[in-house]
Amino acid sequence: MNSSMQLDRDAYEREMEDEANGRDDAILTHERVGSDLDYTNSNIGSDMMKMMLKEREESEERRRKGMWVEDDNERSIFYGDFPSLPEIPCLSSSSTSSSSMVKYSSSSSSSSTCSASSSSTSSWTVVRAENEDGVVENHQNREDPGIETAIAASDQPMECMDVLEELGGMDLLDSSGIWDPSSLFPCDTDDEEQQNHHHQELEQKNQEQDQVLSEDLAMVFFEWLKSNKESISPEDLRSIKLKRSTIECAARRLGGGKEGMMQLLKLILAWVQNNHLQKRRKREEDMQSMTSSYPFHQQQQNPFPVQVSISNPVFQTPNPDPNQWVSHSPFDPTFSQPPPPASPSIMGYVGDGVFSPGNNHFHCSYSPPPDYQMFGSSSSWSTHLSPYNTTFPNTSSPPFLGFANKYNSGGVQVHGVGESLVKMAPSATKEARKKRMARQRRIYYHHRHQNHHQHQHHHLSANPNCTNATQQAEPGNWVMWSSAPTPSSSSSPTLISPDAPSLRTDPMQPQQRQFSSGRQGWKPEKNLRFLLQKVLKQSDVGNLGRIVLPKKEAETHLPELEARDGIPIAMEDIGTSRVWNMRYRFWPNNKSRMYLLENTADFVRSNGLQEGDFIVLYSDTKCGKYMIRGVKVRKPESKQEIRNPGKMQRNPSIASSSSNADGNSSSPSILQTSPA
DNA sequence: TAACCATGCAAACCA
DNA sequence: GGTTTGCATGGTTAT
Structure with missing residues (x-):
């Protein structure tokens, strides 16, 4: 390539x-x-x-x-x-x-x-x-x-x-051989x-x-x-x-x-x-859009x-x-x-x-x-x-x-x-x-700062014209995820081995990785921009149906929230293309905010996510919609339970993974939970 | 020390 | 009484 x-x-x-x-x-x-x-x-x-x-x-x-x-x-x-x-x-x-x-x-x-x-x-x-x-x-x-x-x-x-x-x-004219x-x-x-x-x-x-x-x-x-x-x-x-x-x-x-x-x-x-x-259609649409103030x-x-x-x-x-x-x-x-x-x-x-x-x-x-x-x-x-x-x-x-x-x-x-x-x-x-x-570079960096604001205008709904996840080739942020359900799950979380070398690289890092693209049912995806990942804690996968999101990433990549009630946000499951209607909101917390993704219970349950697994959020660069993916960490249940039932969230390494606002760390939870 | 965040818990809500 | 909602607390990490 x-x-x-x-x-x-x-x-x-x-x-x-x-x-x-x-x-x-x-x-x-x-x-x-x-x-x-x-x-x-x-x-x-x-x-x-x-x-x-x-x-x-x-x-x-x-x-x-x-x-x-x-x-x-x-x-x-x-x-x-x-x-x-x-x-x-x-x-x-x-x-x-x-x-x-x-x-x-x-x-x-x-x-x-x-x-x-x-x-x-x-x-x-x-x-x-x-x-x-x-x-x-x-x-x-x-x-x-x-x-x-x-x-x-x-x-x-x-x-x-x-x-x-x-x-x-x-x-759109740039530098591709197709212009030759x-x-x-x-x-x-x-x-x-x-x-x-x-x-x-x-x-x-x-x-x-x-x-x-x-x-x-x-x-x-x-x-x-x-x-x-x-x-x-x-x-x-x-x-x-x-x-x-x-x-x-x-x-x-x-x-x-x-x-x-x-x-x-x-x-x-x-x-x-x-x-x-x-x-002509554009003009008509412009006229229509002028009559409607709802993004x-x-x-x-x-x-x-x-x-x-x-x-x-x-x-x-x-x-x-x-x-x-x-x-x-x-x-x-x-x-x-x-x-x-x-x-x-x-x-x-x-x-x-x-x-x-x-x-x-x-x-x-x-x-x-x-x-x-x-x-x-x-x-x-x-x-x-x-x-x-x-x-x-x-x-x-x-x-x-x-x-x-x-x-x-x-x-x-x-x-x-x-x-x-x-x-x-x-x-x-x-x-x-x-x-x-x-100019493109300026626009790009400028866009990154305003991206969440634009997302608000685009709302957080899946664009019906764009339904499938595709991998995005953003420099420095290139991830390639599989979207096919894994045999181990009836739903769609990616089941990966903690030992997988690919997981030792954080999605935020420049990379070009592909999970078994040659496997049947797996297909390359693009146009997905990595937003954030969150190692799921017990409270995230509990029956509360809410997942605490890392603050910095949320504020950076998700729409700016004016009210603490937040906004509805449609998350399309990358694996199943199912759209989960969640809510993105925040709680006031110590003069700060605590960002949550609510109505996640069904998603978690459907994907069979457990503590230690993680979710990854993307945005589709074409449609502006949000994509979510549950990633299951392969770990022997018995070993996991025996080791520290209910104590994993206290593992400093794990905590750091979710709290690392820069997202530059690897996925410590994966490594930590790896029984190797 | 500040910020983040996991989670405990009380209030509100609902059947 | 069970569930949901919202906030507060405190452990942990970054600065």
């Missing part, structure tokens, strides 16, 4: 260098000239056809005149013969009624062939939509025509850079000349199909505009930026030729469409649900509207799950967060906070590429965690082109990355 992470990091570094060196490929952008689209213009179709044919003729003429290379950047994304969008009459500014123009403009950069870009490993894809969150936040005034013109016309690379920096600041376009659109990088030659051959080969392709693509686009005229705004279309080389690679990856281009177009349009829908309501409403389903190697092109087409043909249709009716998810249905390591198929949903909404869609395509890579920066997930988890990709290969289509490029410069990293 480390090597994989390192590779990802290296790839990212290389890419950053390339970007810093200004190796910009042509950036295909479209810009809006007017203000509105008139998708209903009856002349759209015919005009589109005419312009496409004209474009194709001009393209052929340029090729005949040997202008291919010089004019390369002017080629449309569709192998030069698909008309550039600005020339589609229905979108053209020259049109009287339709005043929006979608244009694929190119930067004045150098070669934009796939090979060239691949050689610089900078063939990243930028698909940006203004309705992506974050951008919206920052550029909402784009609704202003004047400002919009200025922004929309900025087809310069720097705009992309800014956007990328913005993205990077949100942690070469891994997404693998192109031969051996010889640029060879590549050009090959490219030209392809051109000739496809020349005869170009006309048909143009028409088909035009019709597809036209149909799409018609079907989405009410849901897709010009802004949505305008904000697409694609590197031409990426498009070529993507199309090739999608089957090449006409089919590939067709699929690519569909993917792009589907993405724009869905992204827009997501934006739990917001949690339940899931103001920005993004559900993803990444099935290696399949990319899905979900479409919330069954009447609208999506592209599936290049992919395994078996992975195409229907989106939930109520979910406008750009990625479609995903289930409930179940990780299925067997098929490399991870289902997850998350609800990015507004601060990260920019990735509400794109990140969902990009950051779920690995089943081990699912941390999103939400309120309970510091960005740094997400960043870290991107390195924790588990080496899962990503093959879906569509994923890369929406993959935001990494920030442009190393400097920017450094700043971003520093």
Whole structure:
């Protein structure tokens, strides 16, 4: 895993260098000239056809005149013969009624062939939509025509850079190999000349199909505009930026030729469409949340649900509207799950967060906070590429965690082109990355201090969208727990030997440990942040049904309690996924507080926990919910009872384990109770 | 010496 | 009368 992470990091570094060196490929952008689209213009179709044919003729003429290379950047994304969008009459500014123009403009950069870009490993894809969150936040005034013109016309690379920096600041672009376009659109990088030659051959080969392709693509686009005229705004279309080389690679990856281009177009349009829908839903959710002041309501409403389903190697092109087409043909249709009716998810249905390591198929949903909404869609395509890579920066997930988890990709290969289509490029410069990293660290540490407060807002209920525990790859706090019931218990506490080396390491310590992940029924978990552990005392496992929690950890990691009545807190049993409705509260005690977890009797009983066992609390960094795990310490009952019945709590070592606020000690109780 | 926390125990609550 | 709730006490550890 480390090597994989390192590779990802290296790839990212290389890419950053390339970007810093200004190796910009042509950036295909479209810009809006007017203000509105008139998708209903009856002349759209015919005009589109005419312009496409004209474009194709001009393209052929340029090729005949040997202008291919010089004019390369002017080629449309569709192998030069698909008309550039600005020339589609229905979108053209020259049109009287339709005043929006979608244009694929190119930067004045150098070669934009796939090979060239691949050689610089900078063939990243930028698909940006203004309705992506974050951008919206920052550029909402784009609704202003004047400002919009200025922004929309900025087809310069720097705009992309800014956007990328913005993205990077949100942690979702960082430094994973999945951002390495070469891994997404693998192109031969051996010889640029060879590549050009090959490219030209392809051109000739496809020349005869170009006309048909143009028409088909035009019709597809036209149909799409018609079907989405009410849901897709010009802004949505305008904000697409694609590197031409990426498009070529993507199309090739999608089957090449006409089919590939067709699929690519569909993917792009589907993405724009869905992204827009997501934006709209966000607005609706925001309106709803404004009407409700109860945090739990917001949690339940899931103001920005993004559900993803990444099935290696399949990319899905979900479409919330069954009447609208999506592209599936290049992919395994078996992975195409229907989106939930109520979910406008750009990625479609995903289930409930179940990780299925067997098929490399991870289902997850998350609800990015507004601060990260920019990735509400794109990140969902990009950051779920690995089943081990699912941390999103939400309120309970510091960005740094997400960043870290991107390195924790588990080496899962990503093959879906569509994923890369929406993959935001990494920030442009190393400097920017450094700043971003520093910012991430600040955010992370800041988050740790405010985490409990946020948890209050998220309430303490299990997020229905995220039901299974997953292991979190937080640096310095990485634990990997089994979640399967152990044979020794009808419930789910982990039964471990006190002699187990893993237990000699405190969960608070940096570690990467895994309990018998290879055993049947055991599965890796992630996204769990260790909060605290408590060696259970007699009073904890008694019939009082309350467990005293270590004060410092409780105050650090659990929600701040205003009233001593505390708050209800839902604890999901990691092993059984059962949710225990407990209460987290405190007692005044000697000018201080004494924190307790109440209503624990059932949990203790269900897990068969006894004195000397311990519980571990985690928080799910994705959902913000709390997880609990009972860990049974294997000890011969007879020996234990004989030794010191009812006296264990007086064992200084044991006491220290629970009272060690820093949690830096090992688990003395385990060691102490070990009969070895 | 202060803070933490295990637990004893009395008051309140309930059947 | 049993159970639950809440507080106080005192042992232990950290500073």
